[in-house]
Amino acid sequence: MATAFTETIPPSLPVPSTNGTISLDTYDEEQVRLMEERCILVTPEDKAYGEDSKKTCHLMSNINTGLLHRAFSVFLFRPKDGKLLLQKRADEKITFPSMWTNTCCSHPLSIKSELVEENQAGVKSAAIRKLPQELGIPESQLKPEDFIYLTKIHYLAPSDGLWGEHEIDYIMFSTIDVDLEINPNEVSDAKYVSKQELETMFSESGNSFTPWFKLIARDLLYPWWDEMLEKSKAEGWNLEKGEGRVNAKVLANGPRVGDLIKMI
Structure with a gap:
């Protein structure tokens, strides 16, 4: 049962009906361990009211009753050329295995540092x-x-008949140079792509993508990507000359910043 933070859960909010009755014996041991992490339960208005396991939050039997948790999606761009870092989820993942997606998508946990809502400090700490x-x-x-x-964004996406996602997902851009040493239990591949290269990937039948990434790309990613590149050019970025850098901070306080967008 969900654990309240400071008050009794109102009767109108969903309480998980299925958790320990689903066996994870056939799944990867490390991924099973991660299923015990404690996600933050939220209302459709993103008000935190409790916590439960990652396993419980991702069972469709609970999602179908309205169980909703908090998440984040990071889009990390390379400063020199504005290319987006994609990852391909490992085959071992329990939900949405072997699919391409944005740089990192996960959940803030029900711990002190990741519950802080001011300036989105909790989701940034989780990232x-x-x-x-x-x-x-x-x-x-x-x-x-x-x-x-x-x-x-508030979205719902089944993975298969058993598992799925139902999240309020915080979208964050970042433009920093990073070193990579991918964890093969989490990520099977990673690469930087331009907008055109991403569009080509979407058109190729051999690729599959997480549903939240497809939603964000369809409605939000491309306009923000264009805006970030254009505003970075105005601040001195020139790819051909190798001058300046792409900077996500040019998007701060831009259109729709802070809105809760429903995609269900």
């Missing part, structure tokens, strides 16, 4: 925890001020 775990980026290269919060 700084997960980027090293998944992609081997040294934590010393990651600073909260380098993550530019743009908006949050």
